[in-house]
Amino acid sequence: MTPRKYLQNACILLGTLLFLYAQRASSAGEIAQGERLFQAHCAGCHGPKGEGGSGPTLAAPALVRAPTEESLIKVIAEGVPGTEMPGSRLVKEQIKQIADFVRSLGQLPPERVPGDPQRGKELYLEKGGCAQCHAINGRGGAFGPDLTEIGSLRGARYLRVALTDPEADVPKSFSVFRGDASIPENFLLVRVVTKDGRRLGGARVNEDTFSIQFRDAANRIHSFFKSDLAELHKDWGKSSMPSYRDLFSKEELDDVVAFLVSLRGGNKEN
Numbered sequence: 001m002t003p004r005k006y007l008q009n010a011c012i013l014l015g016t017l018l019f020l021y022a023q024r025a026s027s028a029g030e031i032a033q034g035e036r037l038f039q040a041h042c043a044g045c046h047g048p049k050g051e052g053g054s055g056p057t058l059a060a061p062a063l064v065r066a067p068t069e070e071s072l073i074k075v076i077a078e079g080v081p082g083t084e085m086p087g088s089r090l091v092k093e094q095i096k097q098i099a100d101f102v103r104s105l106g107q108l109p110p111e112r113v114p115g116d117p118q119r120g121k122e123l124y125l126e127k128g129g130c131a132q133c134h135a136i137n138g139r140g141g142a143f144g145p146d147l148t149e150i151g152s153l154r155g156a157r158y159l160r161v162a163l164t165d166p167e168a169d170v171p172k173s174f175s176v177f178r179g180d181a182s183i184p185e186n187f188l189l190v191r192v193v194t195k196d197g198r199r200l201g202g203a204r205v206n207e208d209t210f211s212i213q214f215r216d217a218a219n220r221i222h223s224f225f226k227s228d229l230a231e232l233h234k235d236w237g238k239s240s241m242p243s244y245r246d247l248f249s250k251e252e253l254d255d256v257v258a259f260l261v262s263l264r265g266g267n268k269e270n
């Protein structure tokens, strides 16, 4: 190799290294940018580290609704229709940056919760009497939201608060009204007084312009024409779920939360 050729090769090598370095630096920069956007637009529901809050944990290697890059970008752009997960007005490039940041979260160890899910399941069925109002895989009451997939819809901290302080965060929907009220995000308590003076109440099952149906705590469905009602109240943000703050000890709460976190749909054992 002539000295000149040698110098040429060295320059090419140096150039390539610089190029690779710059690329790495810029992709690290993009993730940092994605993190800033995440803190501003997503952390309020998903937690600052994506650990979960009223939205599910995103620090998991496989996301149920966003298993691929394409579906992740779609979920961030369009939200999950009919749930609390909103679409966003961010531009394509920013969505890509957030998606990269979300995927980098998947490399963190999953959320660890104290407590024993098996003991939690027993508490759920016996001492807690939860199945009276909630169903898992089709078994149980329908007064409260279905909990079959609750572990992939909500973070552990949110679930704990749902047990100790039910009214802190009653599931809400971004759409004004959804016909399918069995979906938890749409929970609404209603109270009616009929023209003949009867007072009834329960969780709304369905409603249209002329009629309303709701389910009472004993799982009975009531249906009324609105023209037969003297009063109709909608208690947005109200809950009829009892607080378990005093009934359960701290260890028992840990166990029930661990059980709820383990409910990710598909597991027919529960």
Ligand code: HEC
Pocket (backbone or CB within 6 Å): 038, 041, 042, 043, 044, 045, 046, 054, 055, 056, 057, 058, 062, 063, 064, 065, 066, 072, 075, 076, 080, 083, 084, 085, 086, 088, 098, 102, 152, 153
């Ligand atoms: C108002 C609360 C809220 C905000 C803000 C929010 N999310 Fe969500 N997100 C949710 C909820 C609730 C769900 C679960 C929806 C469902 O499937 O029922 C969800 C679901 C998701 C999922 C699917 C998770 C899975 O396991 O499949 C992804 C991904 C996601 N959100 C990312 C984001 C990103 C990124 C942002 C910010 C741009 C964001 N979310 C903003 C509440 C929110």
Ligand code: HEC
Pocket (backbone or CB within 6 Å): 123, 124, 128, 129, 130, 131, 132, 133, 134, 143, 144, 145, 150, 154, 159, 162, 163, 166, 167, 169, 170, 171, 184, 185, 187, 203, 217, 238, 239, 240, 241, 242, 244, 256, 260
């Ligand atoms: C008397 C009926 C009733 C009983 C008993 C009951 N719940 Fe609930 N639960 C509800 C209702 C109604 C809601 C919806 C309103 C709210 O969030 O408070 C709810 C909400 C929840 C939520 C929040 C769901 C979401 O998507 O935000 C969780 C989690 C939950 N219950 C778990 C439990 C567990 C665990 C037990 C037993 C320890 C239990 N519930 C006992 C009626 C009940």
